[in-house]
Amino acid sequence: MEFSDVENDIAEVLYTEQEIHAKIAELSRRIEVDYAGEKVLLVGVLRGAVMVMADLARELTIPIEMDWMAVSSYGSGTQSSGVVRILKDLDTDLHGRHVLIVEDIIDSGLTLSWLRGNLESRGAASVEICALLRKPEAAKVVVDVKYEGFQIPNAFVVGYGLDFAEQYRNLRGIAVLAPHVYA
Numbered sequence: 001m002e003f004s005d006v007e008n009d010i011a012e013v014l015y016t017e018q019e020i021h022a023k024i025a026e027l028s029r030r031i032e033v034d035y036a037g038e039k040v041l042l043v044g045v046l047r048g049a050v051m052v053m054a055d056l057a058r059e060l061t062i063p064i065e066m067d068w069m070a071v072s073s074y075g076s077g078t079q080s081s082g083v084v085r086i087l088k089d090l091d092t093d094l095h096g097r098h099v100l101i102v103e104d105i106i107d108s109g110l111t112l113s114w115l116r117g118n119l120e121s122r123g124a125a126s127v128e129i130c131a132l133l134r135k136p137e138a139a140k141v142v143v144d145v146k147y148e149g150f151q152i153p154n155a156f157v158v159g160y161g162l163d164f165a166e167q168y169r170n171l172r173g174i175a176v177l178a179p180h181v182y183a
């Protein structure tokens with residue numbers, strides 16, 4: 001795919017790389033205060049959260065561990081199927097651990113509400129959520145997010161880890177996908 005094709009596929013840039021990094025720095029300062037004296041386990045949700053995880057982990061100045069889960073509820077479409085599947089489980093025992101789930105986006109909320117319940121049932125000392133984006137108008141279930149980056153309109157977005165049919169994850173900013181791409 002040529003770069004010019006990517007530009008045509010984008011309706012509007014919502015956040016630039018600089019704006020994203022400033023927000024991640026802001027969230028990191030809060031996380032450092034809240035987890036002072038603890039070793040937090042960051043649980044990244046593959047694949048969308050890869051960029052947020054990489055930047056958040058490097059921005060934090062407290063000791064952290066990282067682990068990853070792969071779950072999927074979207075397949076190749078733009079609507080959540082509502083059925084969450086574990087594609088890859090954690091390697092870490094969660095007993096007594098302070099877990100911070102790191103996500104790119106909360107859309108319907110179905111993925112995270114399921115995931116939080118799943119991780120809590122493994123005996124974690126605490127489970128909190130850090131999500132860069134949230135679409136309040138798209139919520140099908142309420143998810144309590146302690147560290148939230150930006151609230152965005154109910155439009156399909158790509159970039160900074162977010163894909164449409166596995167494309168656009170490597171865009172540095174976050175953009176609204178032009179409807180002609182998926183219509």
Ligand SMILES: O=P(O)(O)OC[C@H]1O[C@H](OP(=O)(O)OP(=O)(O)O)[C@H](O)[C@@H]1O
Pocket residue numbers: 045046047048049071072073074075080103104105106107108109110111112162163
């Ligand atoms: O709030 P929800 O409606 O559940 O949607 C949010 C989830 O959907 C996307 O992941 P997806 O399942 O598409 O997999 P991916 O991370 O590999 O892109 C996104 O990365 C979140 O994990």
Ligand code: HPA
Pocket residue numbers: 074105107155156157158162163164
């Ligand atoms: O708006 C979105 N873009 C990409 N992936 C997503 N997964 C849930 N919502 C979205």
Ligand SMILES: [Mg+2]
Pocket residue numbers: 045046047048049
């Ligand atoms: Mg995801």
